[in-house]
Amino acid sequence: MIAEETLVQRLKQKDSKAFEVLIDTHKERLYWHIRRIVLNHDDANDVLQNTFIKVFRSIDGFKGDSKLFSWIYRIGTNEALTFIKVKSKKLGLGMDEVQEHMVNNLEADVYFEGDEIQLKLQKALAKLPEKQKLVFMMKYFEEMKYGEISAILNTSVGGLKASYHLAVKKIESYLKE
Amino acid sequence: MGKISKKEGFKIPEGYFEGLSEEIMSKLDAGSLDLPKSDGFTAPDGYFDSLGKEVLAKEQTDEIRVIRLKPYKKLFFAAASVAAAVVLIFGWQWQSSQSVDFGDIASGELQAYFEDNSTGLTSYEIAEVLPIEDLELDDILESNLNDENIVDYLEATIEDIDELNLNNDD
Numbered sequence: 078m079i080a081e082e083t084l085v086q087r088l089k090q091k092d093s094k095a096f097e098v099l100i101d102t103h104k105e106r107l108y109w110h111i112r113r114i115v116l117n118h119d120d121a122n123d124v125l126q127n128t129f130i131k132v133f134r135s136i137d138g139f140k141g142d143s144k145l146f147s148w149i150y151r152i153g154t155n156e157a158l159t160f161i162k163v164k165s166k167k168l169g170l171g172m173d174e175v176q177e178h179m180v181n182n183l184e185a186d187v188y189f190e191g192d193e194i195q196l197k198l199q200k201a202l203a204k205l206p207e208k209q210k211l212v213f214m215m216k217y218f219e220e221m222k223y224g225e226i227s228a229i230l231n232t233s234v235g236g237l238k239a240s241y242h243l244a245v246k247k248i249e250s251y252l253k254e
Numbered sequence: 255m256g257k258i259s260k261k262e263g264f265k266i267p268e269g270y271f272e273g274l275s276e277e278i279m280s281k282l283d284a285g286s287l288d289l290p291k292s293d294g295f296t297a298p299d300g301y302f303d304s305l306g307k308e309v310l311a312k313e314q315t316d317e318i319r320v321i322r323l324k325p326y327k328k329l330f331f332a333a334a335s336v337a338a339a340v341v342l343i344f345g346w347q348w349q350s351s352q353s354v355d356f357g358d359i360a361s362g363e364l365q366a367y368f369e370d371n372s373t374g375l376t377s378y379e380i381a382e383v384l385p386i387e388d389l390e391l392d393d394i395l396e397s398n399l400n401d402e403n404i405v406d407y408l409e410a411t412i413e414d415i416d417e418l419n420l421n422n423d424d
Contacts, residue, residue: 093310100306108302112295122301129309191294198289218293248289 081145088136096133103146104129106219107153113214114157116179116199118188124160128153147228154211154229176203194252201251205244212237213244 079087079098087095107128112121132149139148165175180203183189183196191199202210211230215221216237223234230237 096313097306097310100309104302104305108297108305109295112297113293116295118295118297118301125305126309126312130313133313188296188298189294190296192290195290195292195294198293217289218291 082141085136085139085141085145088133091133096129099132099149100129103149107149110150110215110219111153111157113218114154114211115160116183116189117186120160120164121157124156125153128156131156143228147225150229151231158207173204179203197252198248201248204251205247208232209240209244209247212240213248216241 079095084095084098088099104125108121108125111124111128112118115121115124128149131152135152139145143151161175161179162172165172168175168178170178177200180196180199183191183199202213205213208230212226215226215229216223223237226232226237227234232240
């Protein structure tokens with residue numbers, strides 16, 4: 078296990094072994110985080126690879142004000158959200174419509190084995206505002222602490238708690254419909 | 255009343271109060287949702303095993319532009335990049351074809367053009383690759399704006415032009 082400071086130093090020297098360590102450390106958690114935003118495996122794979130490449134090429138911009146983990150997650154989150162925005166433009170759909178389109182595709186996705194309630198949950202998540210959706214996913218599925226989410230999304234813990242509470246209420250009411 | 259015991263006979267499970275606040279907090283967090291913790295997504299077998307090598311190979315061959323994180327420049331670059339893109343794209347078309355004049359194109363058509371011909375790049379990404387430092391306002395506008403035009407425009411669009419405190423020296 079390499080200490081974070083040493084790893085960052087080696088990454089700044091463009092050490093490819095250090096890059097491999099970085100990928101191995103974060104690949105699974107980051108993949109599932111991105112996957113929950115873009116839903117489809119192939120898209121998640123593209124976004125994940127681009128995220129790691131951006132991290133490696135812009136590591137000089139990492140000042141150490143936050144943890145490396147938070148910084149990587151922030152880049153991954155931005156990449157995934159940008160990906161959806163570009164996709165909505167390409168398809169000529171609004172953001173709400175593209176989210177609905179992505180969820181509808183899940184039913185035919187070989188890498189989605191969700192049952193009825195899991196699919197309904199995805200439909201409920203697609204209707205949430207971006208921030209509420211992210212907070213719910215990170216808290217409920219990824220079991221992150223509010224402090225960690227706060228560092229990634231650059232939002233106060235109070236604001237995150239409010240977003241999470243609203244998300245839960247909306248999901249609850251959608252599932253009861 | 256003095257002969258009745260103050261004890262009510264109620265009992266509580268051992269250690270009840272110790273975990274109570276935690277239990278309430280977790281209920282508050284999740285509301286009354288009864289959801290599965292798994293979301294149903296799966297990944298192909300062995301996907302994570304080969305991922306590291308795949309990313310390294312892509313990093314060495316791919317020409318992905320790195321976006322520097324300078325949010326304070328974002329708005330400036332976005333606005334300038336749209337203007338620069340208009341100049342570059344329509345300037346080229348204008349020179350190559352005399353039949354269509356820039357003035358013939360309605361702003362709605364311009365908007366539709368950009369919506370239908372998405373480059374796949376965000377304005378931030380376009381801003382990163384377009385050299386905007388050498389651009390002047392005159393490169394974008396067909397004719398120079400004089401003071402009279404500006405005052406006419408302000409009169410037509412601003413509710414109370416006096417609030418702008420304009421004087422002849424400005």
